[in-house]
Amino acid sequence: MAMAGTPVMYGGIPVLVLKEGTQRQRGRDALFxxxxxxxxxxxxxxxxxxxxxMNKMLVDPMGEVIITNDGATILDEMDVEHPAxxxxxxxxxxQDKEVGDGTTTAAVxxxxxxxxxxxxxxxEIHPVVIIRGYKMARDKALQILDEIGKPIDTENxxxxxxxxITSLGSKxxxxxxxxxxxIVVRAVKRVAEKKDGKYKVDTKLIQIIxxxxxxxxxxxxxxxxxxxxxxxxxxxxxxxxxxxxLLLNKGLEVEKTELDMExxxxxxxxxxxxxxxxxxxxxxxxxxxxxxxxxxxxxxxGIDDLAQYLxxxxxxxxxxxxxxxxxxKIARATGAKIVTNLDEVKPEDLGEAELVEERKxxxxxxxxxxxxxxxxxxxxxxxxxxxxxxxxxxxSVIDAIHDVRNILLEPKIVAGGGAxxxxxxxxxxxxxxSVGGREQLAINAFADSLEEIVKAIVTNAGHDALDILVKLRxxxxxxxxxxxxxxxxxxxxxxxxxxxxxPVRVKKSVIKTATDVAEMILRIDEMIVAKPEKKKxxxxxxxxxxxx
Numbered sequence: 001m002a003m004a005g006t007p008v009m010y011g012g013i014p015v016l017v018l019k020e021g022t023q024r025q026r027g028r029d030a031l032f033x034x035x036x037x038x039x040x041x042x043x044x045x046x047x048x049x050x051x052x053x054m055n056k057m058l059v060d061p062m063g064e065v066i067i068t069n070d071g072a073t074i075l076d077e078m079d080v081e082h083p084a085x086x087x088x089x090x091x092x093x094x095q096d097k098e099v100g101d102g103t104t105t106a107a108v109x110x111x112x113x114x115x116x117x118x119x120x121x122x123x124e125i126h127p128v129v130i131i132r133g134y135k136m137a138r139d140k141a142l143q144i145l146d147e148i149g150k151p152i153d154t155e156n157x158x159x160x161x162x163x164x165i166t167s168l169g170s171k172x173x174x175x176x177x178x179x180x181x182x183i184v185v186r187a188v189k190r191v192a193e194k195k196d197g198k199y200k201v202d203t204k205l206i207q208i209i210x211x212x213x214x215x216x217x218x219x220x221x222x223x224x225x226x227x228x229x230x231x232x233x234x235x236x237x238x239x240x241x242x243x244x245x246l247l248l249n250k251g252l253e254v255e256k257t258e259l260d261m262e263x264x265x266x267x268x269x270x271x272x273x274x275x276x277x278x279x280x281x282x283x284x285x286x287x288x289x290x291x292x293x294x295x296x297x298x299x300x301x302g303i304d305d306l307a308q309y310l311x312x313x314x315x316x317x318x319x320x321x322x323x324x325x326x327x328x329k330i331a332r333a334t335g336a337k338i339v340t341n342l343d344e345v346k347p348e349d350l351g352e353a354e355l356v357e358e359r360k361x362x363x364x365x366x367x368x369x370x371x372x373x374x375x376x377x378x379x380x381x382x383x384x385x386x387x388x389x390x391x392x393x394x395x396s397v398i399d400a401i402h403d404v405r406n407i408l409l410e411p412k413i414v415a416g417g418g419a420x421x422x423x424x425x426x427x428x429x430x431x432x433x434s435v436g437g438r439e440q441l442a443i444n445a446f447a448d449s450l451e452e453i454v455k456a457i458v459t460n461a462g463h464d465a466l467d468i469l470v471k472l473r474x475x476x477x478x479x480x481x482x483x484x485x486x487x488x489x490x491x492x493x494x495x496x497x498x499x500x501x502x503p504v505r506v507k508k509s510v511i512k513t514a515t516d517v518a519e520m521i522l523r524i525d526e527m528i529v530a531k532p533e534k535k536k537x538x539x540x541x542x543x544x545x546x547x548x
Contacts, residue, residue, distance in 0.1 A: 028121070030524060030525060031118075031121070031127070031521075031522070031524060031525060032118060032121075033084075034084035034114075034521050034524055035084075035114045035115065035117065035521065037082045037085050037088075038084050038085070038087070038088050038110060038111050038114045038517075038521060039111045039115050040085075041075070041080070041085050041088045041089075041107065041111065042088065042107055042108050042110060042111020042112065043111065044056075044074070044078075045071045045075065045104045045107050045108060046104075046108050046111075046456045047456075047460055048069035048070075048071060048074065048104055048460075049104055049105065049108060049453065049456040049457050049460055050456065050457035050458075050460045050487050051461075051487045051488060052457075052460050052461040052462065052487045052488075053069045053457075053460045054069065054460065055067050055068060055069045056068060056069065056074050058073075058074065058077045058078070060077065065388070066388075066391065067388050067392070068391075068392055068395060070103075070104075070395045070396075070399070071092055071103040071104025071105075071106075071107055072092050072093070072095075072104075073395055074104075075088070075089045075092040075093075075103070075107065076089070076092070084521060087517055087520060087521060088107055088110060088111070088517065090517070091106050091107055091110050091513050091514065091516075091517045092104075092106060092107050094513050095509055095510065095513050098509050098513070099402060099406055099503075099505055099506050099509045100203070100398065100399060100401070100402020100405070100406070101167060101399045101402050101406070101506050102506045102507070102509060105453055105510045106509070106510045106513045106514050107514075108452070108456060109449055109450070109452075109453060109510060109511070109514035110514040110517045110518055112448075112449035112452045112453075113134065113446065113449045113514060114518050114521055114522070115449075116445035116448060116449055117130050117134075117442075117445065117518065117522055119445070120441055120442065120445060125438055125441065125442075127522045127523065127525075129438050129439060129442065130442045130445075130522060131518075131519050131522055132439055132442070133435075133438070133439035133440070133441065133442020133443050133446070134442055134443075134445075134515055134518060134519065135515065135519070136435065136442075136443060137428055137431075137432075137442065137443040137446035137447070137515075138446070138511055138512065138515040140427075140428060140431050140443075141424050141428060141446070141450075141511050142508055142512075144423070144424045144427050144428075145414065145420065145424065145504050145507050145508055145511075146412075146504070148414055148420065148423055148424075148481055149412035149413065149414050149504040150412065150413055150414070150496070151411055151412055152407060152411045152412065152413050153411075154199070154407060154411050157182075157186070160185045160188075160189075160404055160407060161178065161181045161182050161185050162181075162499040162501055163403055163404060163407055163413060163501050163502070163503060164180075164181035164182075164184045164185055164400040164403060164404055165177050165178060165181040165499065166403075166416050166499070166500050166501050166502060167396070167399050167400040167403040168180055168181055168396050168397075168400050175216075176216045176217050176219075179217065179219070180216075180219060180393070180397060180400070181400060183219065183221040183380055183397075184397060184400040184401055184404055185404055186221055187206045187221055187378050187380055187401065188201060188203075188206070188401055188404040188405055188408070190223070190375055190376070190378045191203075191205040191206055191375075191376060191377060191378060192405075192408055193376075198409075199408040199409060201405040201408055201409065203401055203402065203405055205329065205332060205378070206378055206380060206401055207226070207326075207329055207377065207378070207379040207380070208379070208380050208382060208394055208397065208398070209226045209228070209366070209379055209380070209381050209382065210381075210382040210383075210384070210390040210391070210393070210394050211361050211362045211364060211366075211381075211383060211390065212362065212383075212385065212386055212387045212389065212390050213361075213362035213363075213383070213385075214362065214383035214384070214385075215383060215384075215385070216383060216384050216385075216389070216393065217383075218383040219380070219381060219382045219383050219384075219393070220380075220381050221378060221379070221380055221381075222368060222369075222370045222378060222379040222380075222381055223333075223370055223371060223372050223375050223378055224330075224333045224334070224353055224368070224369040224370040224371065224372045224375055224377075224378065224379065225326065225329050225330045225333050225334075225369045225377060225378075225379050226366050226367065226368050226369070226379045226381055227319070227322060227326050227330075227366065227367050228365070228366055229320075229321075229322060229365065229366070229367050230358055230365035230367070231317055231318065231319065231358050231367075232303055232308050232318050232319065232320050233309065233311070233312045233318065235309075235313075236311065236312045236315075236316070236317050236318060237315055237317050238317075238357065238358040239355070239356075239357045239358070240295050240317050240355070240356045240357070242352075242354065243296045243351075243352065243353045243354075243355065243356040243369070244292075244293050244294050244295050244296065244350045244352060245294065245296045245297075245298060245330070245334050245336050245351035245352070245353060245356065246289060246292060246294035246296065246297045246298070246336070246339065246345065246349070246350055246351075247298050247299075247327055247330060247331055247336045247337070247338045247339060247351065248297065248298070248299040248300065248338070248339055248340075248342075249299070249300045249301070249324070249338050249339070249340055250299070250300070250301060250340055251299060251301030251302040251303065251304075251320075252282070252285055252289075252297070252299060252302070252303045252307040252311075252318075252320075253282070253301075253302050253303065253304035253307065279306060282304055282306050282307050282310070283306075285307065285342055286307055286310040286311055286314070288342045288343070288345065289311070289316065289342065289345075290314050290316065292345050292346070292347055292349070292350060293347055293350065294316065295315065295316055295317065296316070296317045296318075296319075297311065297316060297317070297318045297319070298318075298319045298322055298327065298330060299318070299319070299320050299321075299322065300321070300322055300323075300324055300327055301320070301321065302320055302321065303318055303320045317356060319367055329377040330351065330369060330377075331351065332375070332376040332377035333351075333353075333369065333372045333375040333376065333377040333378065334352055334353050334369065334372050334375075335351050335352060335372075335373075335374070336349065336350055336351025337349040337351075351372075352372070352373065353369050353370060353371055353372050354370065354371025354372075355368070355369075355370055355371050356368070356369050356370075357370075380397060382394055403502075403503050403506065406503040406505040406506055407503050407505075409505060410503065410504060410505040412503070412504035412505075413501045413502060413503055413504060414501070414502055414507060415481070415482035415483075415484055415494070415495040415496040415500065415501060415502075416484060416495050416500035416501055417485045417486055417487070417495040417500050418453065418454030418457055418458075418484045418485050419472075419481065419482050419483055419484030419495050419496075420484075420502065421450045421451060421453050421454050422450075422451065422469075422472045422473065422483075422484070423476050423481050424447075424450055425447035425448070425450045425451050426473065426476050426477070428443055428444070428446060428447040428450075429443075429447050431443060432444050432447070451469060454469060454472065454484075454485065455469060457485060457487060458485055458487075460487075461485075461487035461490065462490075463485075463490050468485055468492065471492050472484070472485065472492060475492060480494070482494045482495055482496040482497070483495065484500070486498060486500070
């Protein structure tokens, strides 16, 4: 690392290009440092790969503990400083944003590609040649995935459940995987919209509520919305069947004027008159609500005490101060229209649900709005013994939701357990021979990197990686494309028939994002790090010292 504040002589004239204190690293030193950092970060998450992967304990500055083997969570929670490390973290974020799964695999593959690139650079192969070879390997790998991918019937719930189970397979709650998988599939299908033969899935319409204190098996899918609220008045009904729901983004209270006005009251009767006017306004509001036929009112803002009392007398349930996002989900689930002006409310603006009920779960009140006819927003209610359990289940369920969505968007799957990686690597080596030149070395390095993912899965399951990889290669040479490693029983088998299946869309995204970040890092031949700005306290001390 060189200091870059020294003047450069040009024609006898000193030229200061960079500020004093700037650090500069060039050539192989800069490149190898970046590669090393990327490998270190990749190695951190590598041990979490596969159904037998290890967990990481993350402790934030406030002492909050997270125990997980989810790559995106681990990388997101780590406070990394080095620019190259931040690039690997961005790989995970990109992968998570694009497909919602495969974050660990993308980070590991990026680290392996860079590690093998370093070996080639040490053999005097230029980074540009390596990048060219990697791009050729990437394009060929995507083509191979399309060829070996099997179409899936998206209307067959059982087939989608198998994909969701695979996504949940690397987690600790194996006994209830099928129930959780079925919940996930039904949730995604509820919010999916099909147009011109293609699906559109907004996963934000799947609300996830979690509460510790129960069994994982108590988790359920609610055909509607659950909100952490309670009925506003004790005399209101706590359970309403055949609910007619009015959604308001205004409060049931007299609005205060925003103008700064000052008045003088000379007669006590004037106070009484003002109060009577306010009461009359609130009574009219309640009368208008009752006239619509609504028996449940949910508002984004407050509800006056008198309004609560009057609504309770009419047997109308009311919930106040509901978040705008929740209000929008309720509208999607029940078919209601969010109303601003009570004078314009029509009966058709009301939403419908079989049941709206307040339930106390784990010491917390929740409002369940369920039994919606054609809900376009649903809720997965997660239970578990501890906070760590429900947090981990939530992360796993989110991965499974995205995997099912990926299948709907691109209905193709490949066998899991490293089967697709071994097959793609095998075909890439054949392809490399036809390419020739120095690029074939980079293509072979790409194939080796893919097999490192398989080795990690095997190693994390406590088996000999080299031995298993040799056997897998042998099976694939015989044409057994779907043979992979079953981490649960330590055998090599047809993983497609064993119902271990992965979306092709996820595999493609892993290869694209990992290759992109490897290219970005390999193109860096110089690092210039500016001198950190002095803190205010340090500047103040200097000023005092020199009397400025």
